[in-house]
Amino acid sequence: MLRTNLTHVLSEQEHSKLLQENDNVMICCGRMGPMCIPVYESMEELEGEYKNVKFADMEFDIPDSRVIRNLPECRSFQGLPFVVYYKNGNVVKATSSIQSKEQITEILDEHFGKN
Amino acid sequence: MQNHFDVIVIGAGAAGLTAGIYLSRAKVNTLILNEGAIGGQMVLTHEIANYPGVESISGYELARIMKSQAQKFGCTIKSNLKITNMNLQGDIKEITVNNKDIYTSNAVIIATGGKSRTIGATGEDLFKGKGISYCATCDGDFFQDKEIIVVGGGNSALEEAVSLTKYASKVTIVHQFDHFQAFEYYVDEAKKNPKINFIMESKIIEFLGEDKLTRVKIQHQQTGDITELDIDGVFIFIGYVPNTEKLEGIVELNDWKEIVVDKNLATNIPGVFAAGDSIAKRYRQVTTAVSDGTIAALNAAEYIINSPYAKKYSID
Ligand SMILES: Cc1cc2nc3c(=O)[nH]c(=O)nc-3n(C[C@H](O)[C@H](O)[C@H](O)COP(=O)(O)OP(=O)(O)OC[C@H]3O[C@@H](n4cnc5c(N)ncnc54)[C@H](O)[C@@H]3O)c2cc1C
Numbered sequence: 001m002l003r004t005n006l007t008h009v010l011s012e013q014e015h016s017k018l019l020q021e022n023d024n025v026m027i028c029c030g031r032m033g034p035m036c037i038p039v040y041e042s043m044e045e046l047e048g049e050y051k052n053v054k055f056a057d058m059e060f061d062i063p064d065s066r067v068i069r070n071l072p073e074c075r076s077f078q079g080l081p082f083v084v085y086y087k088n089g090n091v092v093k094a095t096s097s098i099q100s101k102e103q104i105t106e107i108l109d110e111h112f113g114k115n
Numbered sequence: 116m117q118n119h120f121d122v123i124v125i126g127a128g129a130a131g132l133t134a135g136i137y138l139s140r141a142k143v144n145t146l147i148l149n150e151g152a153i154g155g156q157m158v159l160t161h162e163i164a165n166y167p168g169v170e171s172i173s174g175y176e177l178a179r180i181m182k183s184q185a186q187k188f189g190c191t192i193k194s195n196l197k198i199t200n201m202n203l204q205g206d207i208k209e210i211t212v213n214n215k216d217i218y219t220s221n222a223v224i225i226a227t228g229g230k231s232r233t234i235g236a237t238g239e240d241l242f243k244g245k246g247i248s249y250c251a252t253c254d255g256d257f258f259q260d261k262e263i264i265v266v267g268g269g270n271s272a273l274e275e276a277v278s279l280t281k282y283a284s285k286v287t288i289v290h291q292f293d294h295f296q297a298f299e300y301y302v303d304e305a306k307k308n309p310k311i312n313f314i315m316e317s318k319i320i321e322f323l324g325e326d327k328l329t330r331v332k333i334q335h336q337q338t339g340d341i342t343e344l345d346i347d348g349v350f351i352f353i354g355y356v357p358n359t360e361k362l363e364g365i366v367e368l369n370d371w372k373e374i375v376v377d378k379n380l381a382t383n384i385p386g387v388f389a390a391g392d393s394i395a396k397r398y399r400q401v402t403t404a405v406s407d408g409t410i411a412a413l414n415a416a417e418y419i420i421n422s423p424y425a426k427k428y429s430i431d
Pocket residue numbers: 125126127128129130131148149150151152153154155156157159160162163164165166198226227228229230358361390391392393399400401402404
């Protein structure tokens with residue numbers, strides 16, 4: 001399990017349950033590595049601000065992370081973490097490698113807004 | 116004043132957090148303002164094996180401990196913010212965050228560290244995470260049996276080139292000069308590795324591909340000849356630049372944009388000190404950043420004790 005304060009997605013079932021129960025979801029799929037940690041940290045800080053978004057992480061090295069790894073939107077990705085944004089169960093944005101809090105905020109505002 | 120502190124530290128890497136620990140422990144009311152993730156470059160380091168007293172620790176863990184140490188002594192840390200204005204002249208220093216919140220202090224320690232240098236070639240931003248990486252330990256395994264380039268000629272570049280041969284079928288080191296800056300040991304290790312070959316005196320000038328990187332344009336520095344090379348990935352290790360862009364015209368910088376300090380780590384502005392990788396110095400390590408943070412903190416504390424403010428409010 002990743003050492004973050006985010007909701008952990010541990011299986012394919014939990015992944016689909018999360019998408020069913022929440023309209024707006026951001027999942028960071030990574031490791032406890034240098035490019036991933038700053039993204040988790042930004043998400044932890046943004047969690048309080050974006051009450052309408054469910055923030056979660058998923059370990060890249062578990063087999064069930066194929067739900068993210070195998071997404072067509074992630075096909076060209078070659079840098080951790082893979083971050084996927086879902087609206088009503090559909091992928092609206094996906095990014096590869098480190099992103100700043102500013103870049104994440106921009107995506108959240110564009111696709112989910114804040115309330 | 117709620118937003119007034121004795122000392123504001125800019126940057127929460129090894130230097131800034133150490134300054135926070137020393138100042139807060141001495142009951143100096145201290146605020147650390149940090150733009151990125153807490154820990155700075157330590158967070159980018161998988162394993163630190165040369166920090167005395169700890170045989171081996173992940174950079175993330177070391178940063179987490181330093182942060183919690185500073186907070187336990189009462190230091191306030193605010194991270195993931197943007198400093199939008201700095202007025203460091205005069206007895207009261209003023210720092211604006213996110214264009215709205217103003218924090219003031221009697222002294223400031225600048226500990227903004229450094230960041231990876233980028234090549235600046237066309238397509239570099241576009242293919243970040245899609246073939247271009249700055250972290251071998253993070254992304255090496257995406258290049259199993261693939262052909263990759265490592266750009267650079269220093270210790271990191273050659274060491275990482277060797278480590279990437281665990282995954283890649285072929286590693287080409289592209290370096291702008293005809294010789295390496297790395298220690299001989301790293302050069303020898305790379306030269307005797309059968310998977311590694313070299314393109315010297317050359318620079319990548321363009322990254323090409325559709326949805327991911329597939330090709331690069333390389334220019335020879337002497338002849339100007341441009342060649343194209345099919346490639347699956349490029350790892351870039353061409354050193355670090357100090358995070359001092361926002362300080363230009365505010366404190367004295369040298370030709371390399373490093374902050375000029377005296378032996379007390381004081382800058383040219385009274386009450387403004389600097390520490391860590393952003394200052395002009397030769398060795399950039401966690402130990403040296405920690406040492407700088409200590410010296411800057413103790414001198415900043417002494418400065419405020421002797422300042423007109425201290426005479427009014429008396430700091431113990
Ligand atoms: C991949 C890698 C491996 C390394 N391995 C080792 C090792 O094994 N051992 C070792 O001793 N050293 C190692 N180092 C070097 C070491 O990490 C650094 O020398 C040290 O951490 C520098 O600390 P610092 O506090 O000066 O700067 P930084 O760690 O760069 O921290 C500066 C902080 O300031 C923030 N900042 C920047 N600009 C602003 C601004 N305008 N406003 C507010 N905040 C700002 C940054 O976001 C950052 O959080 C390594 C470095 C790297 C990159």
